[in-house]
Amino acid sequence: MKIKRICISLIILGLLVLLVGCDPAGDDKIQDAGEGDAPLITVEFEDGTTEQLNIEEYVAGVVGAEMKPDWPVNAYAAQAIKARTFTLRFMEEEEENKISAEHEKAQAYDPDQITPEISEAVEQTRGLVATYNGEYIRAWFHSSAAGQTTSAQVGLAYDDAEPPYVVSVESPDHQAPDDIQNWQVMISQEEVLQALEEAGEEASQVSDINILDRDETGRIVELDIAHDQGTKRLKGAEFRTLVGPDNLKSTVVEEIRQEDDGFLFIGSGWGHGVGMSQWGAYHMGQEGSSAEEIIKYYFQDVEIEKKWD
Numbered sequence: 001m002k003i004k005r006i007c008i009s010l011i012i013l014g015l016l017v018l019l020v021g022c023d024p025a026g027d028d029k030i031q032d033a034g035e036g037d038a039p040l041i042t043v044e045f046e047d048g049t050t051e052q053l054n055i056e057e058y059v060a061g062v063v064g065a066e067m068k069p070d071w072p073v074n075a076y077a078a079q080a081i082k083a084r085t086f087t088l089r090f091m092e093e094e095e096e097n098k099i100s101a102e103h104e105k106a107q108a109y110d111p112d113q114i115t116p117e118i119s120e121a122v123e124q125t126r127g128l129v130a131t132y133n134g135e136y137i138r139a140w141f142h143s144s145a146a147g148q149t150t151s152a153q154v155g156l157a158y159d160d161a162e163p164p165y166v167v168s169v170e171s172p173d174h175q176a177p178d179d180i181q182n183w184q185v186m187i188s189q190e191e192v193l194q195a196l197e198e199a200g201e202e203a204s205q206v207s208d209i210n211i212l213d214r215d216e217t218g219r220i221v222e223l224d225i226a227h228d229q230g231t232k233r234l235k236g237a238e239f240r241t242l243v244g245p246d247n248l249k250s251t252v253v254e255e256i257r258q259e260d261d262g263f264l265f266i267g268s269g270w271g272h273g274v275g276m277s278q279w280g281a282y283h284m285g286q287e288g289s290s291a292e293e294i295i296k297y298y299f300q301d302v303e304i305e306k307k308w309d
Contacts, residue, residue: 072285142271
């Protein structure tokens, strides 16, 4: 009996050692960004392959993919802070250290677009993130706000309470290219019908699209689509997502004209209009604003914190 008890004790001890030695989160556990070096993250590509990178390497590839070449270093630096913040919040919410390299799922990533200026901007802002009440902000950005940013509820059809740090501000977007400042886009009958189908509405012919409400920035809050089976009311941001955000550049739409083969949208800007405008950051960087000043202009009462050296 004594030998049996000793054997049972040894087995229990072995199991305890095994359990203590195992990290239940394994390689997916997020390294504490508040201590030591910058964390390692796993980047997942469209083909399913993955690569482990230092987060600072990843941020440089995001800035290269999300911004144009030959921009002011401080504009790149502001984008770096936002990319780093976005990444850490994304992984915190997903509870793993993996992030997609696809723009539709997270952020675009392209290391081939990294320039010496981008590397300098990332190094200048190493470890810096934007927080509100100690939490990573939702680091929204877009190409051009068409002169005025908007709320998350309007620009993104955001269902939760409006984040207190998201404010509507004038944005110096006047240096954006002409095809961003003013554009005309044809949305075909087929594209609108496909949007209706994705929204759960059956129709075979669209007769009209009417803007029901705009916010103070000129963005569509709601519109109404009249079709042969009835009508469908959609938020402007929902409609833009359904027809393709690269197709309908923004919801700053001055007019919708019915044409033989669809509907002509006449508008300005590019993107959802929430948070930092990249073309606004471009101008502010040219004028000498620091990365921190750019971030704090577009987001109210945020702090810039250093998470690692």
